[in-house]
Amino acid sequence: xxxxxxxxxPAKPMEGRITDIGPKxxxxxxxxxxxxxKGKWTHHEILEPGILVHVAENGDEVFTVRCGGARxxxxxxxxxxxxxxxxxxxxxxxxxxxxxxxxxxxxxxxxLALKADLNQRKFPGGSYKxxxxxxxxGISNIVHTQGWIHCHTPATxxxxxxxxxxxxxxxxxxxxxxPAKLKISMACCLNMCGAVHCSDxxxxxxxxxxxxxxxxxxxxxxxxxxxxxxxxxAAIKPSKVELPNGETVKSVAVKNExxxxxxxxxxxxxSMPLSDAEGDGxxxxxxxxxxxxxxxxxxxxxxxxxxxxxxxxxxxxTNTIGKMIEEYAxxxxxxxxxxxxxxxxxxxxxxxxxxxxxxxxxxDDFRDAAYQSWRQTTQFKF
Amino acid sequence: MxxxxxxxxxxxxxxxxxxxxxxxxxxxxxRAKNEKGIDFQIPSEACDDLLGLLELSxxxxxxxxxxxGIVGVFGYGGGIIGRYxxxxxxxxxxASFHTVRVSQPGAKYYTTEFLRQLMDLWQLRGSGLTNxxxxxxxxxxxxxxxxxxxxxxxxxxxxxxxxxxxxxxxLRTPADCIGQSRCEYACYDTQELCYFLTMMYQDxxxxxxxxxxxxxxxxxxxNGCVASMARSDLSFIGTWKDQIGVDQAExxxxxxxxxxxxxxxxxGRDWGAFDIQxxxxxxxxxxxxxxxxxxxxxxDKECTRCMHCINVMPKALKIGKQRGISMLAGAKAPIVDxxxxxxxxxxxxxxxxxxxxxxxxxxSEEDWMEYLEEKYAAFVEVIExxxxxxxxxxKNRERLGELMIRQGLQKLLExxxxxxxxxxxxxxxxxxxxxxxxDEVPGGWNRDINEYRKHHAR
Numbered sequence: 001x002x003x004x005x006x007x008x009x010p011a012k013p014m015e016g017r018i019t020d021i022g023p024k025x026x027x028x029x030x031x032x033x034x035x036x037x038k039g040k041w042t043h044h045e046i047l048e049p050g051i052l053v054h055v056a057e058n059g060d061e062v063f064t065v066r067c068g069g070a071r072x073x074x075x076x077x078x079x080x081x082x083x084x085x086x087x088x089x090x091x092x093x094x095x096x097x098x099x100x101x102x103x104x105x106x107x108x109x110x111x112l113a114l115k116a117d118l119n120q121r122k123f124p125g126g127s128y129k130x131x132x133x134x135x136x137x138g139i140s141n142i143v144h145t146q147g148w149i150h151c152h153t154p155a156t157x158x159x160x161x162x163x164x165x166x167x168x169x170x171x172x173x174x175x176x177x178x179p180a181k182l183k184i185s186m187a188c189c190l191n192m193c194g195a196v197h198c199s200d201x202x203x204x205x206x207x208x209x210x211x212x213x214x215x216x217x218x219x220x221x222x223x224x225x226x227x228x229x230x231x232x233x234a235a236i237k238p239s240k241v242e243l244p245n246g247e248t249v250k251s252v253a254v255k256n257e258x259x260x261x262x263x264x265x266x267x268x269x270x271s272m273p274l275s276d277a278e279g280d281g282x283x284x285x286x287x288x289x290x291x292x293x294x295x296x297x298x299x300x301x302x303x304x305x306x307x308x309x310x311x312x313x314x315x316x317x318t319n320t321i322g323k324m325i326e327e328y329a330x331x332x333x334x335x336x337x338x339x340x341x342x343x344x345x346x347x348x349x350x351x352x353x354x355x356x357x358x359x360x361x362x363x364d365d366f367r368d369a370a371y372q373s374w375r376q377t378t379q380f381k382f
Numbered sequence: 383m384x385x386x387x388x389x390x391x392x393x394x395x396x397x398x399x400x401x402x403x404x405x406x407x408x409x410x411x412x413r414a415k416n417e418k419g420i421d422f423q424i425p426s427e428a429c430d431d432l433l434g435l436l437e438l439s440x441x442x443x444x445x446x447x448x449x450x451g452i453v454g455v456f457g458y459g460g461g462i463i464g465r466y467x468x469x470x471x472x473x474x475x476x477a478s479f480h481t482v483r484v485s486q487p488g489a490k491y492y493t494t495e496f497l498r499q500l501m502d503l504w505q506l507r508g509s510g511l512t513n514x515x516x517x518x519x520x521x522x523x524x525x526x527x528x529x530x531x532x533x534x535x536x537x538x539x540x541x542x543x544x545x546x547x548x549x550x551x552x553l554r555t556p557a558d559c560i561g562q563s564r565c566e567y568a569c570y571d572t573q574e575l576c577y578f579l580t581m582m583y584q585d586x587x588x589x590x591x592x593x594x595x596x597x598x599x600x601x602x603x604x605n606g607c608v609a610s611m612a613r614s615d616l617s618f619i620g621t622w623k624d625q626i627g628v629d630q631a632e633x634x635x636x637x638x639x640x641x642x643x644x645x646x647x648x649x650g651r652d653w654g655a656f657d658i659q660x661x662x663x664x665x666x667x668x669x670x671x672x673x674x675x676x677x678x679x680x681x682d683k684e685c686t687r688c689m690h691c692i693n694v695m696p697k698a699l700k701i702g703k704q705r706g707i708s709m710l711a712g713a714k715a716p717i718v719d720x721x722x723x724x725x726x727x728x729x730x731x732x733x734x735x736x737x738x739x740x741x742x743x744x745x746s747e748e749d750w751m752e753y754l755e756e757k758y759a760a761f762v763e764v765i766e767x768x769x770x771x772x773x774x775x776x777k778n779r780e781r782l783g784e785l786m787i788r789q790g791l792q793k794l795l796e797x798x799x800x801x802x803x804x805x806x807x808x809x810x811x812x813x814x815x816x817x818x819x820x821d822e823v824p825g826g827w828n829r830d831i832n833e834y835r836k837h838h839a840r
Contacts, residue, residue, distance in 0.1 A: 001421055001422055001423060001426075002421060003423070003529075004421060004423060004506070004533075005533065006532075006533040006534075006536040006537045006540075007536055007537075007540060008532045008533055008535075008536035010532065013456045013532070014456075016540075017456075017457070017539075018539035018540060019457060019458070019539070019545075019584075019588070020545065020584035020585065020588060021539060021543060021544070021545045021584075022485060022545050022577075022580050022581045022584055023485035023486060023487045023488070023544065023545065023555075023577070023580065024487050024496065024542075024543060024544055025487075025488075025577065025741060025747070026487050026488030026489065026491060026563075026573045026577060027740070027741055027742070028487075028493065028496075029487050029488075029491035029492050029493055029496070030491055030563060031491075034491070034563050034564055038562050038563050038564075038571075039562040039568075039571070039738075041562075041564060041565065041566040042566055042697075043566055043645070043696045043697045044565075044566065044645050044696065045642065045645050045646045046645055046646035046647055046649065047646065048649070049649075049650065054564055054565075054566075062564065064564075068399065068400060069400060069514065070399075070400045070401070070402040070405060071402075071513050071514065071515075072402040072405065072406065072511060072512075072513060072524075073405065073511075073512050073513065073514045074405045074406060074408055074409035074412075074429075074510055074511055074512070075409065075501040075504050075505045075510040075511075075512065076405075076408050076409050076412050076510065077405050077408065077409075078497055078501050078512065078514070079498065079501055081494075081497070082494035082497050082498050082501075083494075085494050086494050091493055091494045091495065092491065092492065092493055092494070093491075093492055093494070094489060094490050094491040094492065094560075095490040095492075095514055095515060096490070096560075097490075097519075097557070097559070097607060097608050097609075099514065099515065101514075104564075123395070123400070123401055123404035123405065123408070124395075124404060125392075125395025125396055125401050125403070125404045126395070126396055126397075126398075127395065127396070127397060127398055127399060127400050127401040127404060128398055128399070128400060129400055130400075131398060131399065131400065135647070136644070136645075136646065136647030136648065136649070136650075137644075137647045137648050137650065137651075138650065143517065144517075145517060146513075148436055148439035148440070148444075148445050148446070148447075149432070149436050150447060150465060150479065150481070150524055150525075151445065151447055152445060152447045152448060152449045152450065152465075153445070154445050157436075157439065157440070159402045160391075160394055160440070163394050163397070163399055163401060163402060163403075164394070164397075166399035167397030167398060167399045170397070170398045170399055173399075175650040176646075176647055176648060176649050176650035176651070177650035177651040178650075178651075181647070187715075190715075190716055190717055191715070191717050192715035192716060192717070193517050193518075193715075194517035195517070195609070195612055195613045195714075195715040195721075196715075197612065197715055197716060197721040198609065198611075198612040198721075198723070226778075229778075230718075230779070232718040232719060262716075262717060262718065264717055264718050266449070270448075270449035270450065273449075275444040275445055276444065277442055277443030277444055278443075280443060280444065290606045290609040290610075290611055290612045290613075291604070291605050291606050291689075292604035292605070292606060292611075292619075292687075292688050292689065293604070293605060293688050293689050293690050293693060294665055294667055294688055294690050295667065297606070297611050297612060297723055298723075299721055299723070309443050311390055311440040311441075311443065312390040312391060312393045312394055312440055313393060313394070334648065334653050334661065335644075335661065335665060335690070335694075366720060367719070367720065369720060
């Protein structure tokens with residue numbers, strides 16, 4: 001390959017440099033019917049799973065077809081999305097905050113043609129390219145992080161756990177039989193670059209071994225005080241270590257029993273890696289939400305302390321998630337979110353009906369807030 | 383023919399959900415055949431080697447990406463994340479695989495023209511793999527080499543009028559819900575405010591000067607579709623102060639089953655006939671509704687605007703007309719001191735409903751920005767007071783929420799000039815350990831022990 005210049009001159013980096021221009025203005029990207037009716041929509045209806053109509057004051061309608069997408073998306077796939085949007089949607093489309101693709105048209109006929117077209121597009125392995133769904137009282141797409149495909153701190157893979165889970169709950173992506181919407185999120189380590197702490201069900205990658213210390217290099221690549229300060233449980237202290245060659249170097253020591261494997265030290269110091277095939281795996285959380293509807297937003301709670309990384313399809317994890325969803329579907333009332341259901345029946349009942357073990361790992365012992373979660377009443381269920 | 387055997391990943395090609403493995407293979411195949419005759423600026427086998435490397439992780443249960451690597455474009459401290467594999471010999475085509483974050487447009491609307499141009503650039507100068515989108519909202523381009531970074535930035539800014547997003551200890555790319563563009567619940571123009579603040583704070587977005595990351599998110603209503611209350615240091619949630627609009631004729635159409643409940647969200651199961659008493663009135667968290675003699679009555683004074691009744695009957699009930707924003711501060715994921723939800727700091731800032739001029743009404747974007755500076759002046763004031771406080775008091779890598787816990791909510795309220803009110807808490811403190819300010823106590827704290835001893839023997 002021959003280097004192709006964009007026009008940039010490395011000898012004069014500031015010449016004609018353009019900076020601080022931000023994203024393109026949204027007006028340039030609105031479909032006509034959206035531009036015309038912005039702020040004038042009166043109501044909407046979900047016609048069937050994945051298909052919405054929004055109606056404006058003047059009677060204008062916009063039909064939206066929502067499709068799931070893997071967050072990892074190739075240029076070729078995006079070009080195919082563009083072909084579809086050119087054919088049916090006047091060259092416009094949008095993505096949702098949950099990695100869904102939304103195609104919009106202003107006639108019902110065009111929507112029906114679009115729907116038929118999307119349904120027949122599949123990858124050679126048999127999966128849908130554009131499964132329609134993700135609306136109403138069903139399961140929308142999973143928001144997630146990078147995982148093994150592109151990150152240095154994960155305790156599991158993100159795309160694979162998500163693919164396996166979405167295959168398992170696929171019928172609920174294309175249906176609206178649940179008591180309320182159910183959002184699943186995935187983060188491959190505690191950093192949670194995709195925050196999962198307020199999801200109905202959360203899949204979280206978790207390490208279980210303290211960092212390995214690369215003493216020979218630690219002081220050369222890390223600031224020891226920063227590594228020490230990074231630890232939320234004060235498990236790290238400065239130390240001097242004698243290497244096998246007799247040389248004494250500055251390093252750190254870790255009090256293993258105080259470590260909860262958050263990896264914050266590794267973020268500050270590359271000589272303290274945590275990942276480990278046996279140590280790493282999955283934590284499942286449940287019962288969080290961000291909407292203010294009926295009850296206040298709430299955090300997800302840990303319901304399974306650890307599941308091993310069963311590549312490539314994590315069957316124990318997907319079965320556990322499937323079971324929780326079935327029990328929720330059976331037990332919750334119309335409009336009741338997952339966490340409102342568990343609050344009503346009590347967590348002791350939740351562990352019963354979902355056939356989950358309650359172990360010491362699930363009792364909070366992190367800082368003052370832990371106390372708020374202990375049972376301080378004689379009211380409990382046998 | 384695939385370059386590497388990937389038996390584990392191949393198992394992720396079956397099943398109905400879109401397979402990322404199939405898609406990466408598709409891009410690998412396009413690069414191998416290269417029917418468009420692209421002079422690839424990074425190794426053409428990048429996608430093959432990425433699959434090979436990922437297969438290895440599936441086999442040995444651990445990541446093969448190294449820690450960081452400081453790369454970027456000249457003059458910016460964010461937007462590019464360096465990434466190197468720890469198996470450069472076995473998988474040379476993805477040995478160096480940096481991320482480029484591109485600032486996404488409002489509500490993630492696109493024209494195909496823009497996306498095609500971006501994908502042409504990315505197939506030429508990168509792996510052709512993306513995330514649509516990253517967790518914070520950016521378009522994420524995955525996988526390029528250091529010499530391509532300035533070239534990509536040059537093409538983005540010169541040919542596409544498009545900038546990078548944020549990373550590191552700076553303002554992260556703000557994100558908004560779909561808002562008034564296609565939602566009847568939106569209480570303000572989320573795209574306008576998001577764009578305005580993104581443009582206003584370009585310097586803060588590109589050049590890290592904060593103690594740690596800082597996020598803005600904009601939800602048009604309390605339903606919270608962009609999760610601002612859980613995921614942003616400053617959360618802007620649309621709300622209203624007056625009455626919910628009620629169309630009794632439409633209420634009747636819900637009651638008789640003509641209109642589907644919750645805009646049809648429950649069509650997948652037979653829940654029986656709609657029961658307005660059980661499904662709306664009894665579920666109201668403040669018990670402020672009544673349905674009597676075919677009429678729905680709302681005691682708006684007691685309403686806390688949870689959205690439930692409006693969500694259930696969108697044709698009959700409408701958000702109020704006196705609209706504004708509730709601001710919450712300090713939300714974050716667990717690292718380091720545990721997860722935090724946003725706490726209410728500004729109960730209500732009104733938005734002037736008469737100031738609704740659009741960009742098209744002005745000669746230039748600068749004039750429009752000036753107009754918005756006036757429209758949103760009260761918000762800018764709060765934001766800058768919060769930043770002044772956090773930059774003054776925040777420790778290295780301390781999020782705003784952690785500082786709030788360390789110093790107390792009242793400190794932040796004082797810094798933004800907000801009078802403390804009962805709505806700032808769920809309940810008042812349960813301990814009497816009150817920190818009085820010296821000037822609140824008559825006579826202050828400096829007392830004379832000799833004077834004291836005149837009246838109190840040792």
